[in-house]
Amino acid sequence: MQVNLRESWWIRDVEIPTRLVLAPMAGVSVQAFRRQGRRYGAGLVCSEMVSCAGLEHRNERTLGYLRVAADEHPLAIQIFGADAAVMADAAKMVEAAGADLVDVNFGCPVRKVTKTGAGATLLDDPDRACGIVAAMADAVSIPVSVKMRRGLENGSRTCLEVGPRLVDAGAASLTLHPRSAKQMYTGEADHALTAELVALVDVPVVASGDVTSRARAQTVLATTGAAAVMVGRGAQGNPWALREILDDVAAAPSREEIVAELILFIRETVRELGEQRASGFLKKFYGWYLGRGRFPRPFKQELVELATIDEVVTRLYAAAPAAHELVERLEAELPDPADEILLDQMPISIYGGG
Numbered sequence: 232m233q234v235n236l237r238e239s240w241w242i243r244d245v246e247i248p249t250r251l252v253l254a255p256m257a258g259v260s261v262q263a264f265r266r267q268g269r270r271y272g273a274g275l276v277c278s279e280m281v282s283c284a285g286l287e288h289r290n291e292r293t294l295g296y297l298r299v300a301a302d303e304h305p306l307a308i309q310i311f312g313a314d315a316a317v318m319a320d321a322a323k324m325v326e327a328a329g330a331d332l333v334d335v336n337f338g339c340p341v342r343k344v345t346k347t348g349a350g351a352t353l354l355d356d357p358d359r360a361c362g363i364v365a366a367m368a369d370a371v372s373i374p375v376s377v378k379m380r381r382g383l384e385n386g387s388r389t390c391l392e393v394g395p396r397l398v399d400a401g402a403a404s405l406t407l408h409p410r411s412a413k414q415m416y417t418g419e420a421d422h423a424l425t426a427e428l429v430a431l432v433d434v435p436v437v438a439s440g441d442v443t444s445r446a447r448a449q450t451v452l453a454t455t456g457a458a459a460v461m462v463g464r465g466a467q468g469n470p471w472a473l474r475e476i477l478d479d480v481a482a483a484p485s486r487e488e489i490v491a492e493l494i495l496f497i498r499e500t501v502r503e504l505g506e507q508r509a510s511g512f513l514k515k516f517y518g519w520y521l522g523r524g525r526f527p528r529p530f531k532q533e534l535v536e537l538a539t540i541d542e543v544v545t546r547l548y549a550a551a552p553a554a555h556e557l558v559e560r561l562e563a564e565l566p567d568p569a570d571e572i573l574l575d576q577m578p579i580s581i582y583g584g585g
């Protein structure tokens with residue numbers, strides 16, 4: 232039986248219109264990525280993880296992560312940290328910024344984060360983890376959600392002990408990426424564990440890890456009972472994967488569509504980050520968009536080596552002239568960006584995520 236992914240579900244009173252969530256990814260989940268994800272059918276999008284210490288110190292760059300666009304809702308902003316009071320204050324800032332949910336990161340395996348006691352390490356300190364969630368839930372009226380890994384060590388089942396406790400502490404939903412922190416991104420996500428977690432809690436569970444196709448999404452939803460699937464790497468430079476997962480239309484994008492989406496993404500990102508930061512940030516996206524056998528390999532290399540973004544856009548149009556019309560159409564459909572703030576200083580995260 233096919234599961235209908237175009238079906239609403241709720242995290243408390245937040246309605247999420249499809250059962251597909253776009254993953255938070257450090258160094259990827261900028262506003263342009265999230266808005267594109269929404270256009271292609273993600274029911275919920277999430278910021279990359281934001282440092283609560285950065286928010287506490289009103290670091291200008293960190294504050295840039297709290298920017299929410301009108302067409303992103305519903306949107307979660309994810310924060311990380313190890314101190315309950317600081318996390319509660321950060322949650323208040325997230326709420327004031329207009330996010331629909333505040334998500335907490337108990338999954339990041341990267342040493343730079345775990346050595347501060349944050350991210351996945353908190354799975355080994357459930358009292359502290361629950362204290363953080365309780366303090367956040369007390370501080371805000373929007374729902375607090377949690378994203379976690381299975382545990383620290385390979386084969387760990389820690390998430391099954393900690394998950395229900397986090398719900399008791401006030402978590403309104405749980406996302407599980409069932410790999411250990413040690414695994415980073417190797418091996419496979421073990422969604423048998425997701426099914427076990429679903430059976431233990433009475434809040435929605437989101438299944439994250441290795442969902443890259445319609446068939447996989449269907450299997451994960453059907454075998455776990457999860458409320459939604461989350462897609463991360465599969466959507467990098469590939470919003471069409473979201474539509475395919477949702478609607479079962481195996482429509483490979485044309486050259487013009489790829490170029491048009493990439494140009495729009497470039498323009499949006501330049502507006503968001505400023506040209507200087509955007510030019511470094513965007514390089515990995517060239518490979519993601521133009522790879523997958525879509526364009527000859529040297530083309531990507533050529534773009535990466537061009538000195539300015541204008542040259543990149545000119546070269547892209549030369550490769551697919553009919554993209555002009557598509558870009559115009561896409562831009563006309565976007566909300567007016569006139570009143571958005573420019574943030575030249577917005578950071579490109581060096582963290583590896585969750």
Ligand SMILES: Cc1cc2nc3c(=O)[nH]c(=O)nc-3n(C[C@H](O)[C@H](O)[C@H](O)COP(=O)(O)O)c2cc1C
Pocket residue numbers: 254255256257258259278279280309336338339378408439440441442461462463464465582583584585
């Ligand atoms: C580059 C990258 C950055 C990530 N950053 C975050 C993050 O900031 N917060 C988080 O909770 N997870 C982060 N993750 C984990 C993803 O959200 C997701 O759980 C994981 O990639 C598994 O899903 P996938 O197989 O669909 O990619 C990151 C993953 C990647 C690849």
